[in-house]
Amino acid sequence: MNGIISINKSQGMTSHDVVYKVRRILHTKKIGHTGTLDPIAEGVLPLTIGQGTKISQFIVEKEKEYVAELSFGTKTDSFDRTGQIIGQADKIITEDELKKTLLLFTGEIEQVPPIYSAIKVDGKKLYEYAREQIQVEIKARKISIREIELLHFEFPNAKIRVACSKGTYIRSLCNDIGEKLGTFAHMTSLIRTKSGPFHLDKAISLEQLEALSSEEIKQHLYPMDFPLEHxxxxxxxxxxxxxxxxxxxxxxxxxxxxxxxxxxxxxxxxxxxxxxxxxxxxxxxxxxxxxxxxxxxxx
The missing domain is CATH 2.30.130.10 (PUA domain)
Structure with missing residues (x-):
């Protein structure tokens, strides 16, 4: 079996958990994912199957789209709701202030990844430094945000849609939005709605996949050239x-x-x-x- 399956990952699972389960369902070891989703996140996770693993790099580099919820007034060490609270503020933010601030994050910008991430510094993952409470310099990286839209606002909570380049950390974006507004913010939920040409409404859950026959599974298998049609x-x-x-x-x-x-x-x-x-x-x-x-x- 060769191609790509677009999985709708549920919260609480790591991307590697998903790969492990699909390997068991499909009875094949040669499966890879095309961009990590944190356990807190859900949504589109394209998996490459068989020889499809050879084109993983071409899927990873495509634009991603997310819907995220953030809460103002609290900062955590992981920049999301799973972390320890390390700061609080009472400043009230208005919808107009937030909309104007979001515009500042469009285009090519520099972003500092969160300390709780798998990025390596001197051969060691950042989250390993964090767990050992070792200070390490995290260099900013260039990313691109094509579009950022406010979907809903009711202080202290907001929902945004973000279309961005690979390597963008939405957790960091939520933290940075708070800082730009002179307060704190952290991400409370995240859904990846798009990864390149793969959309959430066409993704299949693990439960749905497990219930299918081998022939039915093939109907959900995208050909290897599908993400390369551009x-x-x-x-x-x-x-x-x-x-x-x-x-x-x-x-x-x-x-x-x-x-x-x-x-x-x-x-x-x-x-x-x-x-x-x-x-x-x-x-x-x-x-x-x-x-x-x-x-x-x-x-």
Whole structure:
């Protein structure tokens, strides 16, 4: 079985818990997830199955969308409701103030990840430093927030929708919003509603998946090229099949389309006899060619 299944993760489970359960349901070990969801979070968690694991990196880098709830007046060490309270404030925030502040977080910004995260510093995960109460410098990282919308506000609680780049910590965003308003805030709930082309209304719960037959499960399996439909398609000439499957760079004589129409440094979808075979990169090494990045030789 090769492809992607979009799981609707429930609260209380780690992403690895989900992978473990799906391995048991599908009777296969080769399963990976495409972006961690904390136990407090729920929603879309695409899982790559079989050879689909080879395209995980291309799903991870896609835009994500979340609906988060935050509460003003309290700061926690984890930036969410699971942490220890480390600060409190009495300042009252108005809806107008919040809307104006949210605008400041759109575009490319720098964000400091929470100490309770799996990011590594000097080979050690940040949450390990936190548990050992060791101070460590956490460097800010560039992220991009395309859109942030206030869905509901009733002080001290607010609900926001965020469309953002990979690597964005919504917990940190909630904390930073509070700081920008001169108070404290922490995240109380989080739902991932979209991960690349995968949407919440099309995701399946573990309970639903477990109740399906093998044939019914296949109906929920997305083909491996589904999350790559935004990439330019190139078709390999049939006589170049062996050349491609050996991992060699492809030049014009190997490709049906005009290779000069493809922008440099652009990733492409590679097909052979109308069958998806992998992902390549358009480059110019003295001549125009497509370098295979990931190939699927046996599907």
């Amino acid at each position: 990439l330019i398609r190139v078709d390999v000439q049939p006589f170049s099949a062996k050349y491609l499957l050996n991992g060699n760079p492809l030049i014009q004589k190997n490709i049906v389309q005009n290779i000069n129409d493809i922008p440099l440094c652009e990733k492409v979808r590679i097909y052979l006899n109308d069958e998806f075979k992998g992902v390549g990169l358009m480059e110019n090494k003295d001549y125009y060619r497509i370098k295979p990045l990931r190939l699927f030789t046996n599907q």
